[in-house]
Amino acid sequence: MNDGVRFLAKTLRIDQRMIAEMIxxxxxxxxxxxxxxxxxxxxxxxxxxxARGIEIDMAMVTRAVAHGLPVMQGDADLDLxxxxxxxxxxxxxxxxxxxxxxxxxxxxxxxxxxxxxxxSFPNFGHWRMRWQLMRTGKMPNxxxxxxxxxxxxxxHPCTIRDFFALCEEESYIVESWMAxxxxxxxxxxxxxxxxxxxxxxxxxxxxxxx
Amino acid sequence: MLLECGVMLPSLTIAYCTYGTLNAAKSNAILICxxxxxxxxxxxxxxxxxxxxxxxxxxxxxxxxxxxxxxVICSNVLGGCMGSTGPASLRDDVPVPEGGKAEPWGIxxxxxxxxxxxxxxxxxxxxxxxxxxxxxxxxxxxGMQTLEWAATYPECVFAAVPIAAASYHSAQNIAFHEVGxxxxxxxxxxxxxxxxxxxxxxxxxxxxxxxxxxxxxxxxQALTRKFGRRLRAGQASPLAAGLFGDMFEVESYLRHQxxxxxxxxxxxxxxxxxxxMDYFDLAFEHEGDLSAAFAGTPTRFCLVSxxxxxxxxxxxxxxIARALNRVAATVSFVEIATDKGHDAFLLDEPDLxxxxxxxxxxxxxxxxLLVP
Numbered sequence: 001m002n003d004g005v006r007f008l009a010k011t012l013r014i015d016q017r018m019i020a021e022m023i024x025x026x027x028x029x030x031x032x033x034x035x036x037x038x039x040x041x042x043x044x045x046x047x048x049x050x051a052r053g054i055e056i057d058m059a060m061v062t063r064a065v066a067h068g069l070p071v072m073q074g075d076a077d078l079d080l081x082x083x084x085x086x087x088x089x090x091x092x093x094x095x096x097x098x099x100x101x102x103x104x105x106x107x108x109x110x111x112x113x114x115x116x117x118x119x120s121f122p123n124f125g126h127w128r129m130r131w132q133l134m135r136t137g138k139m140p141n142x143x144x145x146x147x148x149x150x151x152x153x154x155x156h157p158c159t160i161r162d163f164f165a166l167c168e169e170e171s172y173i174v175e176s177w178m179a180x181x182x183x184x185x186x187x188x189x190x191x192x193x194x195x196x197x198x199x200x201x202x203x204x205x206x207x208x209x210x
Numbered sequence: 211m212l213l214e215c216g217v218m219l220p221s222l223t224i225a226y227c228t229y230g231t232l233n234a235a236k237s238n239a240i241l242i243c244x245x246x247x248x249x250x251x252x253x254x255x256x257x258x259x260x261x262x263x264x265x266x267x268x269x270x271x272x273x274x275x276x277x278x279x280x281x282v283i284c285s286n287v288l289g290g291c292m293g294s295t296g297p298a299s300l301r302d303d304v305p306v307p308e309g310g311k312a313e314p315w316g317i318x319x320x321x322x323x324x325x326x327x328x329x330x331x332x333x334x335x336x337x338x339x340x341x342x343x344x345x346x347x348x349x350x351x352x353g354m355q356t357l358e359w360a361a362t363y364p365e366c367v368f369a370a371v372p373i374a375a376a377s378y379h380s381a382q383n384i385a386f387h388e389v390g391x392x393x394x395x396x397x398x399x400x401x402x403x404x405x406x407x408x409x410x411x412x413x414x415x416x417x418x419x420x421x422x423x424x425x426x427x428x429x430x431q432a433l434t435r436k437f438g439r440r441l442r443a444g445q446a447s448p449l450a451a452g453l454f455g456d457m458f459e460v461e462s463y464l465r466h467q468x469x470x471x472x473x474x475x476x477x478x479x480x481x482x483x484x485x486x487m488d489y490f491d492l493a494f495e496h497e498g499d500l501s502a503a504f505a506g507t508p509t510r511f512c513l514v515s516x517x518x519x520x521x522x523x524x525x526x527x528x529x530i531a532r533a534l535n536r537v538a539a540t541v542s543f544v545e546i547a548t549d550k551g552h553d554a555f556l557l558d559e560p561d562l563x564x565x566x567x568x569x570x571x572x573x574x575x576x577x578x579l580l581v582p
Binding site for chain 1: 510512513531532535536537538540541542543544545546547561564565567568569570571572573575
């Protein structure tokens with residue numbers, strides 16, 4: 001790894017770094033909601049992946065393509081159905097699931113076009129959310145949930161427990177999962193779901209079809 | 211060369227320009243495909259008009275298509291009138307009559323297609339000893355050629371950049387072309403296409419064709435921004451011009467576009483090339499399934515459209531992007547926000563230049579292209 005990449009890695013969101021570590025080197029990867037493509041660049045440079053991206057925000061897409069990254073403007077709700085079955089080894093959805101129109105269908109599409117899916121999302125079950133809602137009676141406003149209710153793109157918030165329930169309903173196999181606390185450390189409560197759901201600011205899941 | 215329509219062209223001339231240096235591995239060649247009324251003078255002063263190259267903003271030393279790194283080729287299309295074989299070329303399929311001289315092809319020039327244009331370019335590339343192009347880039351009809359290159363010679367195109375393009379010419383676009391053609395036919399000087407016999411050209415018809423087409427290259431916002439309802443200089447009110455005089459600036463602008471065009475373009479060539487565009491439909495051979503045209507493609511694509519382009523709208527680029535997704539091709543797709551309409555690809559659009567430059571640099575890395 002050269003200095004440039006280390007610098008880049010430092011600026012990556014916590015969940016993106018963790019996601020990159022979950023990917024087998026040399027895989028075919030589709031990053032859905034890839035932003036300006038930092039994760040793509042990391043996957044290409046450090047894990048030699050054939051990594052491509054979809055991003056809904058055109059300004060981000062332009063930045064990514066201008067950096068030489070294969071990114072197309074598209075919508076997770078609409079564009080995943082275009083890909084053939086099994087086109088990828090991994091489909092990644094980084095902090096986007098809560099913002100799509102139909103999260104269940106998006107997950108289904110991900111596990112159709114790809115062998116495995118990696119999904120990360122802000123955990124609405126975090127104690128700060130619960131506390132703010134209980135104390136003030138208003139929608140929480142935290143670092144991982146920063147915008148007021150009328151401006152947030154996050155229209156489908158869920159908790160870690162909710163997500164486990166959906167996986168069970170859809171018979172997905174959770175190959176691994178983890179919760180992350182505010183400081184970006186892996187939360188130590190992996191063995192106790194209730195604690196992870198209380199102290200994990202974000203969650204990352206690695207799924208495959210049952 | 212045997213054309214798609216079945217006619218054999220006994221000889222083929224392709225006029226071209228090159229810029230930069232071909233590397234030892236011959237792996238840094240980029241082919242630029244020009245649009246309907248473009249030509250090979252992409253990055254140098256035009257030999258006829260004296261105007262700067264039509265894509266000097268994009269191609270040149272230090273530009274997005276950097277001639278310090280890449281060897282750039284641009285050829286006049288088959289059917290064109292700037293040196294390549296076309297309707298104005300002297301025909302060589304029939305013997306020259308005793309004591310007479312060879313005639314131009316005129317309207318007897320066989321129907322050429324976008325694929326014929328690409329096959330002619332392929333011959334040029336082979337002539338230059340290049341087995342694989344690093345990239346093919348083109349806007350509008352140049353984008354059609356770029357798509358055709360990727361579909362016909364996938365192994366020969368490492369990267370493709372179709373800009374403001376479509377996989378077929380829409381009914382609306384064919385309709386506009388037909389208006390232009392009818393304007394040419396209606397000019398008495400056209401003489402059934404044999405205008406050279408009288409030493410004149412159907413300049414008025416061709417100018418009207420150009421004027422109508424030019425409107426389609428701009429957007430309403432661009433026309434409003436440039437001209438609005440401004441009157442011609444010296445006119446106190448619209449009424450002062452009388453019924454038939456010039457009233458508005460936009461009128462004289464269009465007339466200028468028309469009259470400067472006819473000085474550099476052959477009417478029969480305009481007919482031939484508009485036909486080639488109208489005929490273009492990549493999915494036709496695949497029962498309408500565009501993705502089949504790109505099945506298994508190794509090419510890396512970068513599609514670019516412009517938000518105010520109503521001639522080759524974003525929806526058509528998105529259609530191509532989705533077809534490429536269906537065969538799991540590597541695709542970048544950007545819509546550039548601009549009010550300049552279809553012509554934006556020729557203009558100063560920093561996002562376009564950043565996109566093309568960045569895409570090429572990324573591809574150069576993937577291609578293992580060591581740049582000097």
